Amino acid sequence: AQSVTQLDSQVPVFEEAPVELRCNYSSSVSVYLFWYVQYPNQGLQLLLKYLSGSTLVKGINGFEAEFNKSQTSFHLRKPSVHISDTAEYFCAVTARDDKIIFGKGTRLHILP
């Protein structure tokens, strides 16, 4: 079975500053990793996913994440955040033929 841990429940960051949202997973098999974003009063939207291949994955809205197998991490980064990035971000893991497991979420607060 898989599990995923988002290390920070809230992250405050100044506008135009860089941000990293941390995600660690555990699994005994090969995994697929995802980052989703949830804007207030909306459903989830896929930011990016890692299935295989290049460990650096680029997503929408300028976000990217790096898959690190040795550290079992999949941290999300953005070099310069905007007020519109205010949202909750979820890391998720799944394996083939298994259910998807979400982290508890990280609220990103953009400070003016």
Next chain:
Amino acid sequence: KAGVTQTPRYLIKTRGQQVTLSCSPISGHRSVSWYQQTPGQGLQFLFEYFSETQRNKGNFPGRFSGRQFSNSRSEMNVSTLELGDSALYLCASSPEGLQNPGNTIYFGEGSWLTVV
């Protein structure tokens, strides 16, 4: 192309009642999955339906059930409601389902259930 549509968006029920939530997937998508989101437990997978068959199930009691119709529309039912069932219930659809991680899952805006 219309997105995933969930109805109703908001509802209030009393303990002991039952509730049915509806989800219309994106046209052509055969998989519908359901999730419960609460502040304490976060986002948890309930179950997935694919071509009218339940394909996978999360760790929820039997009070939570679902079904999928031939047009891929899905309903979720919760019987004998408890206060702890208050949550945002999200539905998602995808062409081939969760068994193919390469699929993108598209979420609806959710149904807010309050149990009083």
